Amino acid sequence: MRVAIFVSGRGSNMEAILNEKKKGNLPNAEIALVLSDKADAPALEKANAAGVKTVFVDSKPYRKNREGYDAEVLKVLREHNIEFIVLAGFMRIITPVLIEAFSHRIINIHPALLPAFPGLHAQKQALDYGVKVSGCTVHFVDAGMDTGPIILQTAIPVNPDDTEDTLSARILEFEHRLLPRALDLATSRRLRVDGRKVYLL
Secondary structure, X not given: OEEXXXXXXXXXXXXXXXXXXXXXXXXXXXXXXXXXXXXXXXXXXXXXXXXXXXXXXXXXXXXXXXXXXXXXXXXXXXXXXXXXXXXXXXXXXXXXXXXXXXXXXXXXEEOOOOOOOOOOOHHHHHHHHOOOEEEEEEEEOOOOOOOOOEXXXXXXXXXXXXXXXXXXXXXXXXXXXXXXXXXHHHHOOOEEEEOOEEEEO
């Protein structure tokens, strides 16, 4: 399947996917495009260095029109025959324009054990709440904020002396394993969605 990775920042989860692809661990995924809403996202330079086609879609003309932005993105995806989308630190909320065009073909990584602590600063939310276990979740994207059906989760202990930075760094290590694994399952057509449940075939 031809895959587009959406990024807004440094792109460490994108790098994890590209590294797994280089090792031959994503046989059914062709990383065909990296798309960003930020012209200066370091991830774009990294993707170019890896020989992956990149594109910047400027969000400024669409400040009050998220659907309009996604319609522009959809044009780009169709031009490149994209079949599957991975959100890897993409800092925009996806609208039904894309969700309906790619039903159960958009996945996202979130640094918490959903449904706990959705949205921004999930690690800080977890620490402020005093949880003993946190982790990360890969889920399909729907119209809600981190509410789509859960594909994979990994739990890690929260240490008494953890800060937002230390917890984030430990969770990120597991994100780098979990997201490529979920992408492999999805592009190998080994996932079946039934309501909120995702079954591994």
